[in-house]
Amino acid sequence: MPQKAWGLDPRWRPRTWDLVIQAMIVAVVRETPVALAADVAAALIERGPELGGHDILLLPRVTRQGQTLYVPEDLDAPSMAREAGLDAAFLHDGPLRRYLHENAATAWELQCALAIGQTVSAAGIIALAKYFRARVRRAQKEGVYEGEEAAAPVKVTVAHFEEVSSTRALTISAVQFAGPLDDVCEVISRYLQEGRPDQVDHHERE
Secondary structure (H helix, E strand, O other): OOOOEOOEOHHHHHHHHHHHHHHHHHHHOEEEEEOOOHHHHHHHHHHOOOHHHOOEEEOOOEEEOOEEEEOHHHOOHHHHHHHOOOOEEEOOOHHHOOEOOOOOOOOOOEEEEEEEOOOOOHHHHHHHHHHHHHHHHHHHHHOOOOOOOOOOEEEEEEEEEEEOOOOOOEEEEEEEEEEEHHHHHHHHHHHHHHOOHHHOOOOOEO
16 A cells, blocks of 8 residues: 555645645745836837846836936846846936946846836746746856745846736736845746736735
C-alpha cells in the first residue's frame, strides 16, 4: 500500500505542493496599485493599446519638481529587452527624454517601469522574465549587486490599458510588484495571464 504524506493520499501531493508554493510566493511579493504621472499616462493614451507596435514601452519612473525623468541605468534597457526577445522602446523619443543625475544613496534594487500592450503572448511573458534576469546579471557583473540572482530585490511597475465597460473609453492602470526576483517573475506571469489585480483573488496587496 503506498505510503501517505501528512495523512493525504499521495495522488494529492503534487496539487498540495503547488498550493503551498503559491502561498509562499504571495507572502513575499507585495502588489500595490499605483498612479502614473499625468504626463506619462497622457503619452501612453496617445500611443494607444497597441503601443505603436511594441511589446513593451519603458517608462520614466522618477519625478522631480513636477518633471518625469528616466534614470541613467535605463539607457540600454531597450536593447537588453530586445536581446531577451521583446520588441521594446522608450515611451518618449530621444529629444523628449530627460534623465535624473544624482547619486543613489540606498542599496541596489532593480527598479523599472514599463507598459504592456493590451494583448501579450506567452512568449512575451517568458521574454519579460528573461529581461529582468538580464538586468540583475548586469548588476552582478558591474559589482553593484553581490547576492544571488533568484533573491535579487526587484520593484517593477507594470502599466496596462483597461476599457471602461460603460463607455468603452480606455484608461491606464498600473501595479507595482516588489520582492525577490524569482517570486516577482512568477507573480507577474500569473498577473498577465489571469487578468487585472481586481480579477485575481489570490495575490496579496498592501
